[in-house]
Structure formats: C-alpha cells, structure tokens
Amino acid sequence: MSGDAARDLEGWIPRLITLWREQRAARTKGPRQPPPRGGRHFEEPPSPKLTPQEIKEVGAGIKRLSHGLTRERELAGAKYMDDPALLGAYLLFYWPVSYAQSRSLLSELPTRPRALLDLGSGPGPLAFAGIDAGASETIAADRSKPALELARQLAIASSESLGTREWSPERPLPEGKFDVITMGHVLNELFNGDIQKRADLVEKVLERVKPGGSLVVMEPALRDTSRALLQVRDVLVAKGYAVRAPCLFRGACPALVKPSDWCHAERQWRMPPLTEVLARTAGLHKESLKMSYLVLAPKGEAWAEPPPGRVLRIVSEALEGKGRQRFMGCGPEGRIGLAMQDKHRNAGNEKFFHLNRGEVIRIGGEVEAKGDGAGLSDRSTVEIVARAGQAVPKP
Numbered sequence: 406m407s408g409d410a411a412r413d414l415e416g417w418i419p420r421l422i423t424l425w426r427e428q429r430a431a432r433t434k435g436p437r438q439p440p441p442r443g444g445r446h447f448e449e450p451p452s453p454k455l456t457p458q459e460i461k462e463v464g465a466g467i468k469r470l471s472h473g474l475t476r477e478r479e480l481a482g483a484k485y486m487d488d489p490a491l492l493g494a495y496l497l498f499y500w501p502v503s504y505a506q507s508r509s510l511l512s513e514l515p516t517r518p519r520a521l522l523d524l525g526s527g528p529g530p531l532a533f534a535g536i537d538a539g540a541s542e543t544i545a546a547d548r549s550k551p552a553l554e555l556a557r558q559l560a561i562a563s564s565e566s567l568g569t570r571e572w573s574p575e576r577p578l579p580e581g582k583f584d585v586i587t588m589g590h591v592l593n594e595l596f597n598g599d600i601q602k603r604a605d606l607v608e609k610v611l612e613r614v615k616p617g618g619s620l621v622v623m624e625p626a627l628r629d630t631s632r633a634l635l636q637v638r639d640v641l642v643a644k645g646y647a648v649r650a651p652c653l654f655r656g657a658c659p660a661l662v663k664p665s666d667w668c669h670a671e672r673q674w675r676m677p678p679l680t681e682v683l684a685r686t687a688g689l690h691k692e693s694l695k696m697s698y699l700v701l702a703p704k705g706e707a708w709a710e711p712p713p714g715r716v717l718r719i720v721s722e723a724l725e726g727k728g729r730q731r732f733m734g735c736g737p738e739g740r741i742g743l744a745m746q747d748k749h750r751n752a753g754n755e756k757f758f759h760l761n762r763g764e765v766i767r768i769g770g771e772v773e774a775k776g777d778g779a780g781l782s783d784r785s786t787v788e789i790v791a792r793a794g795q796a797v798p799k800p
C-alpha cells in the first residue's frame with residue numbers, strides 16, 4: 406500500500422472510533438455519567454485510543470465475525486450487519502483492512518475512477534477508498550440499512566459526498582454507468598454457492614461499467630472462496646470477457662486443475678495500531694493483506710497485450726528447497742514451477758531470490774524446460790516488470 410493510502414487510512418481511524426462510540430452509546434442508552442468530583446466544568450476530548458474494556462468488547466465481536474465468516478461460515482449470507490455488536494466490530498476491525506486492500510487494488514487500474522459504485526458496501530470501506538483514490542461521484546449499495554447509515558455518518562464526518570442505496574441481487578442496480586464498480590467480500594455470500602448465478606450477476610454488473618472502466622471483485626483469501634471466484638472467472642472468460650488483473654493467462658484458470666490449489670494476492674501495509682491491538686485480542690493475523698481478486702473489463706474489450714518476452718506473475722510465496730529457491734508463476738503460457746539453485750545466483754538473476762507474490766517478472770537468457778516448469782541457471786536473467794499492486798506496463 407502506498408504512503409498516501411497509509412496516511413489516508415490513519416485519518417479514518419479516529420472517525421471510525423468516534424462513530425463506533427456514538428453507536429454504542431445510542432445502543433446501550435445508559436444513564437449519563439455524572440460529572441467527576443472535583444468540579445471539572447469541561448468535557449475531556451474523547452481518547453483516540455480504545456480503552457481496555459472497549460478492546461475486549463470489540464475483540465469478542467471480531468471473534469464471532471471471524472468464526473462466522475471464515476471458519477464455520479455460518480454468518481456468510483446471514484444479516485450479521487444488522488447486529489449492532491457485529492457491525493461495530495466490522496467497523497473497527499474489518500473496515501480498515503478492506504479499505505487498505507481496496508486502495509492497493511485500485512492502484513492497479515489503468516484509469517483513475519471518477520464515478521464509482523460499491524456493491525455490498527457494508528459501511529463503505531471500498532467506497533471511501535475509491536473517494537480517496539479520486540472518485541468524485543460515489544454510491545454505496547447494500548441490503549443492510551444500519552451499515553448504510555454508518556457509511557452516511559462517515560461521509561458527514563469526513564465532509565465527503567456519498568450516495569447510498571438499498572440493494573440486493575434481486576433488485577435493480579442503481580441507475581447509471583460507472584468507471585469502476587467494486588464488490589468487496591460480498592460475492593461469496595450470495596446465491597448459496599451457485600457459481601452460475603454469481604457469474605450472471607457479475608455479467609449484469611459489467612453492463613454498468615463504462616468503456617475502459619473496470620469491475621473489481623475482491624474476496625477472502627480462503628481456499629474455497631478463492632476457488633469459487635476463479636470458477637466465476639472461468640465462466641466469464643469462456644464468454645469472452647477479459648481479465649485486466651491479476652491474470653496474464655487467457656484460458657481456463659490452471660489453479661483449478663488440482664483441488665488443493667488456489668490463487669490469492671498478498672500486499673504489504675502499515676498496519677494501524679488499532680488493527681494491531683484488535684488482531685492480537687482476537688487472535689488473528691493481519692501483518693500483510695491477503696485477498697483474492699479479479700479486475701474485469703466490460704463486454705467487448707480485449708485482453709491487454711502482455712509485455713514482451715517471457716513474463717510470469719509470481720503466484721506463490723517463496724518455496725524454499727534444499728539449496729534452491731522455487732516459486733509458482735502464472736503467465737501467458739499457464740501456471741508453471743520456477744526453480745533456481747543457490748549456486749547459480751549472480752548479478753543478472755539475483756532478483757529471483759527476493760521475489761514477492763504478485764510481482765510480474767521477465768525471465769530471459771537460457772531457461773531449461775524441467776517437467777512442467779522452468780529451471781533457471783547462471784545463464785538466465787530475471788527482471789521485475791511490475792511490483793505487486795502496480796499496473797503491468799503496456800508493451
């Protein structure tokens with residue numbers, strides 16, 4: 406995530422805390438606290454940090470959300486945003502994560518969004534990420550009225566303009582066409598797992614994307630939700646839709662061949678102290694941002710030509726072997742293993758030993774075909790074409 410995005414996110418944290426406290430006070434409607442003894446006649450400004458009691462309370466909500474959305478998944482598709490405690494936990498913990506994930510995906514788009522629609526917005530992390538990335542007309546749409554109300558309150562607190570609409574897949578989409586439409590962590594909650602219905606919805610949504618614009622679909626980096634997204638991708642790719650990112654391969658997704666494979670992204674970020682303390686309390690890890698995503702082009706637009714040479718996106722973490730470094734790469738030729746022995750390391754291929762998931766590389770020189778992969782040696786070269794989260798340059 407860029408420094409600008411990290412600074413923008415820091416600016417949101419006090420607003421999220423203030424709004425959460427207001428919602429909590431309205432919910433508990435406890436008696437007003439008497440003024441402290443000693444006759445202070447002014448109100449102290451609210452602390453920008455959560456108290457230990459507040460952390461405990463939010464942590465319990467995060468645990469319930471995390472369990473329900475990622476482990477047992479009993480909350481997926483349920484109206485958990487209408488439960489004030491869960492909505493509060495979402496606001497303080499998942500909102501900053503989704504915001505940061507979305508900023509890092511928006512930076513990969515070929516154009517800056519002006520008109521943006523955020524479907525399944527919840528309290529609007531992707532909508533506000535779009536606004537901070539330059540969108541001037543933004544609509545957040547969700548079925549949860551309380552979540553949309555929080556998004557409106559955040560718009561007031563930040564003096565940003567945001568439209569809100571109640572929406573669910575059986576209702577018409579908000580009017581108009583958009584440069585960017587975002588769907589953050591919502592597709593996996595729809596249609597009870599029916600891939601065809603999800604693909605039909607995505608196709609309908611793509612009709613509302615302006616020429617040159619993009620639909621950004623982001624999903625949790627879990628094996629099942631990632632594979633389901635890849636299946637939706639395959640339905641659309643078979644119908645001729647182009648993927649702008651992350652795929653360089655234009656055929657059926659090779660990560661679906663083996664049931665144990667999947668594909669997800671990982672981005673580094675400056676974790677806000679609030680996220681750090683809440684993650685620790687709930688026993689979760691958010692040191693890096695992990696998500697699965699697709700950036701789709703509207704109907705009739707061609708796939709971008711890949712950069713010249715043999716290019717591949719790194720789609721695994723470093724897979725260390727005895728005396729050698731390995732990665733999985735996926736490029737116009739498909740998904741292949743890449744390996745190089747430590748003893749072949751030199752100035753021309755050194756970068757291979759420091760690659761990150763999501764980077765696009767060009768391999769050159771002599772590369773040996775090895776089974777279904779490529780063996781690099783001291784006669785191979787490795788260049789970085791695009792960092793994770795950067796648009797792949799046009800040839």
Ligand SMILES: C[S@@+](CC[C@H](N)C(=O)[O-])C[C@H]1O[C@@H](n2cnc3c(N)ncnc32)[C@H](O)[C@@H]1O
Nearest residue numbers: 486503525526527548549572573589590591594
């Ligand atoms: C995990 S939250 C994601 C919120 C936000 N987009 C983000 O990425 O952080 C999923 C959102 O999808 C919404 N949602 C779930 N099922 C829906 C449906 N059938 N129609 C409309 N929205 C739905 C929920 O209300 C919730 O706000």
